[in-house]
Amino acid sequence: MTGPEATGAELTGPEQGGRPSIDVVGVRTGMFGAGDTGDTSGYGGLVRAVVMPGPSDRPYGGWFDEAADVLAEVLEEAGSSWDAAIENVVVDRGELTLHVRREHLVEVCQALRDDQDLRFELSLGVSGVHYPDEAGRELHAAYHLVSVTHGRRLRLEVAVPAADPHLPSTVAVYPANDWHERETWDFFGIVFDGHPALARIEMPDDWPGHPQRKDYPLGGIPVEYKGATVPPPDERRSYH
């Protein structure tokens, strides 16, 4: 009773100026998480793409345009460029997200922190997100920055492939990110190159694997009843 095999290849987001579309992060089928039993919901054949809010075009609105202009100028002066450093800009729900290429992360942070018109002097840390279906961009790191001076906040997002999960460390620019990067390494396995002591922080030192990844195996619960077990939560039938 399960629906036709969905590959998701036919479901793609809008192309933006020749850049690869990054907004489709997965495909979901049916109504229930588990595929081994019959889907009695009647929605077994349902195929939906999971599409994140796509890149925005100018004008972004509010102070976003001005900040983008200043950042472009500062990057230009530093011998880099906006196009080289920033993949795209997403304005969604009143929040500004800059998708940064990993090679340029530290210089973007430096520019955001030090330029007097930007002055994002407070870092609220790093958090990771794992999108296993986004080929070549499986692991994302999000940096939340606050400008106390100007009363602004924005987010930097960097994507790296799971096969090469390396990011430059931002601890030299924002010392506050020290533990946050350790936490992201611990839970997602993103390696922050140049971090002073990239050790696990929450899990025990000898823990194998990175538990917040979506493909990290979850434990089921053995039940002492004729060999039955309660399956792990990601294999149970549940709405998703």
Add this chain to the structure above:
Amino acid sequence: MATTPGAASRPRATQSIVDDADVRTFDATGGDWSDIAEEAARLGEERIVVNMGPQHPSTHGVLRLMLEIDGETVTEARVGIGYLHTGIEKNMEYRNWTQGVTYCTRMDYLAPLFQETAYCLAIEKLLGITDQIPERATVIRVMMMELNRIASHLIAIGTGGNELGATTIMTISFQAREQVLKIFEMVTGLRMNHAYVRPGGVSQDIPPGTLEAVREADGTIRKALRQLEDLMLANPIFKGRLVGVGHLNLSACMALGMTGPVLRSAGLPYDVRKANPYCGYETYEFDVPTSTDSDAYARVVLRLEECYQSLRIVAQCVERLHAMGPSPVMVADKKIAWPAQLAIGSDGMGNSLDYIREIMATSMESLIHHFKLVTEGFRVPPGQVFQTVEHPRGELGVHLVSDGGTMPYRAHFRDPSFNNLQATSVLCEGGQVADVVVAVASLDPVLGGVDR
């Protein structure tokens, strides 16, 4: 210190000493302290690495401190955390959006309503229903959060005092906190782990008599705060232990991402309630106290002052709730609003009989909505948000990612205690061993929030 010959071979807190054959290790369990002291004296080695915690009464839970001490001076201090990691963020990915509240309330267990509110504000932002939250629900949230701030600060001050040996400070603080917990129990049914704030509003309206109880508690708390001030602020022993201890200036605070009372003790009046208002904080009258002393004493004074400011906000909330009269406390959208209506029956609290009559006898649509919301939950459009609130310990951030499903795709909490503990080395190194306790207490870390 680095120029001392043989310094490299000496034990360092940050280095594994187990593999180093030259270093003597003293086992502090099952032995006699006098033997250890004797052997240490025989070796003539003043520099030792002391492991403090994770089960130590003055580490606010299961915090592990690794201290390298030279005589009475701390030369290196490192922090080990993770002893209370329970994978709350991962668990939230397998429960629906509403169930997530019961998880995040257990993170920082001394300030549960802040996690709940921040999480619900983030969901509401993702849903785009921030403007539709009923005014009454928002005012109740603010009142509960500010009461919670008082309770949390009282714990910070009380346990801080207790760690110095001043039990009276703790008993007065805990008695005052009890007043807040009584109100919490009255409103939410529980003293902690409330799960009271829900996406779209709060789980139920405040019961009759709450506003009177809050007014009454106001007086009791004020009296306790005065007592604490009289006990602490001019006390020569208390000042001797706290003044100038745990110094962290403004540039260090900014570099380390410190927020809350620690940042404000360095002079920057940064408060999310003013800088980036949520829940209508811009409509309340209150001040953000600051100091420029940057030490543990200043942080105690600021926490006391913040309690008074919170009482000011609570009084304004009571006034508003009184003037407002009965009105909804949950968003009107039936596709989101949690359907259960609770009431106290002869056998305790449960679904109200009127509501059961409605879904079982009169309205098929209500029954369908109830069934769908309770089993499946609501769907949240894909995207991500970062929502911050002013937590008693600093800026609490919630990074929520939705993939359009009924459960959070990723929920990350930027806990202020987690971030602030990074300052431990800077606060403690160069000071006395006894000052470590004071410095850590001035950060007020809560390990449930640190480890999540």
